[in-house]
Amino acid sequence: MTEKTNLFPNLIRFRETNRLKMAIAASIMLWCATPQQAAADTYEKHEIASVQQQKVKTTGTVLDQNGEAMIGVSVKVKDNATMGAITDLEGKFSIDAPKGATLEISYIGYKTVTVKAEGTALHITMKEDAEVLDEVVIVGYGSQKKVNVTGAVGMVNSEVLEARPVQNVSQALQGVVPGLNLSVGNSGGALDSSMSINIRGAGTIGDGSGSSPLILIDGIEGDLNSVNPNDIENVSVLKDAASASIYGARAAFGVILVTTKSGKSGxxxxxxxxxxxxxxxxCVPEMMDSYQFALYFNRAAENAGDSGPFSQEALDRILAYQAGTLKETMTMNEQTRKWQAYGGANANTDWFKEFYxxxxxxxxxxxxxxxxxxxxxxxxxxxxxxxxxxxxxxxxxxx
Structure with a gap:
């Protein structure tokens, strides 16, 4: 038997060496990829767990200091206006919120309570806000604490008025008293015009000034805008019959009591x-240019069954005026010797910018x-x- 001789020993050794290197490299790549893949899987699991964090259903009952159920109490997630609930007739509520989120329980005249949403039943007792209830309001027969007032009274103090850079008291009261409506009168937006005032909408008895509220400045009937806003201590708005009954029929549309600042000893x-x-x-309207105006004016006339006032010649002339090749702003009717208001107009004037x-x-x-x-x-x-x-x-x- 003839013995086979390897004619290329170096080549075989080279191939074996390369195979060994490739196997080692593959092992290293597999070893490196395994912890990275594991870390990626762990991160993905944590991310999914974070995204899919379960919202816990938190229920509870809100009572006052006397143990009575409070109806209409606001329950919402802090800094999230989209998650909220209101207590029912039995003072109970139910809200789905992220676990550990802060819930704010609030009601007018009571101190706000904050609790954590843990998915357990809550029993909350709200306490009256002494600062709000002890606030002094001006009524027809002197001053009383708000807690003792049974009628509908709105109040604005001097801090609110002084913080608004306006020229009169009417403007200072806009948007600060619920139910107090102020609008521009027949004189329009003149700077020296007075506003029309009504409380809780238009009245059904009388019209014009007869439906406006009674305005008393330090007990004397007067004009609201005759007082400097910086001289006012507070303003009370008596909205219903219970609070304004002392003034009789003249207060049928409400009363506005203005108390000015007084000196103090010292x-x-x-x-x-x-x-x-x-x-x-x-809200200044944005005007079309003259060419767009002409096109839309023609279209409106055509929709009404009429012919448009702007001919193709007029449209070409307007384009030439906008391009600067035509200087005349208007053309004259040769027969009547009068300026043509529409079909002969070329100007591209923005009248709002011209007037304001x-x-x-x-x-x-x-x-x-x-x-x-x-x-x-x-x-x-x-x-x-x-x-x-x-x-x-x-x-x-x-x-």
Whole structure:
């Protein structure tokens, strides 16, 4: 038997070496990939667990200090307005919230209670907010604590009025008293115009000024806008018959009581309040250019069965005017020798920008001196207001 001789021993040894290297490299890659894959799987599991964190159903009962069930109490997740509930006739509630989330239980006239949502039944007792109930409100026969007032009374203190840079009391009261409606009267938006005021909607008896509330300034009937907002201590709005009955038929549409600031015994106190503000127009319509206006005007006329006032010649002329090749803003009718208002107009005027300023500055300065002794107190105040209007043409300032 003939012995086989290996003619390429180095080549065989080289191939075996390469196979060994490839096997080692594959083992290293497998060893490296295994912990990384395991870590990825662990992270994915944790991520899924975090995303799929179960919401626990938390139930509870809300009672007052006397053990009575409280109806209509707000229960919501803190900093999340979309998760909330309200207690029923028995004071019970049920809410689905993330485990460990903070629940806020609140009700008007009571202190807010915060608890953790753990999926267990809660028994909550709410305590009255003494600061709210002890607040003094002005009524027709003096002043009382809010807890003792049975009628509907809204109150605004001086801090709210002073924080609003407005020119009169009507503007200062907008949006701060529920049920108090203020609107621009027949004089429109003139700076010196007074607003129409009604409480809880329009009345069914009388019209015009007869349906407006009775306004008393320190007990004397007067104009609400005749008082400097910085001189007001508080404003009480008597909304129903129970709170305004002392004034009789004149208070059929409610009463607004204005109490001005009074001096206090002690050294003279000098107060200054000044502000500079900027105003701009709201909801200003955006106008089409003259070419778009002409197209839509023609389309409206065609929909009504008429022919449009802008001919193709007029449309071409408007385009030429916009391109700068035509300078005339209007063309004349050769037969009547009159300017043509529609078909002969080329101008591309934005009338809102023509009539209104983009913004205007205004300034207001108030100075008051108060003081006195135990028997006599005094308050002296004055103010300067320079309110600029938004109209570009004509006098539109108020001082």
């Amino acid at each position: 050294k003279a106190k000098v107060s200054y309040n000044g502000n500079v503000r900027f105003s701009d127009a709201l 300023n983009d913004w205007v500055p205004s300034q207001e300065h108030s100075l008051s001196i108060s003081g006195g002794s135990e028997k006599t107190q005094y308050t002296i105040s004055g103010s300067f207001l320079d309110q600029n209007g938004l109209l570009r043409h004509g006098s539109d300032n108020f001082q």
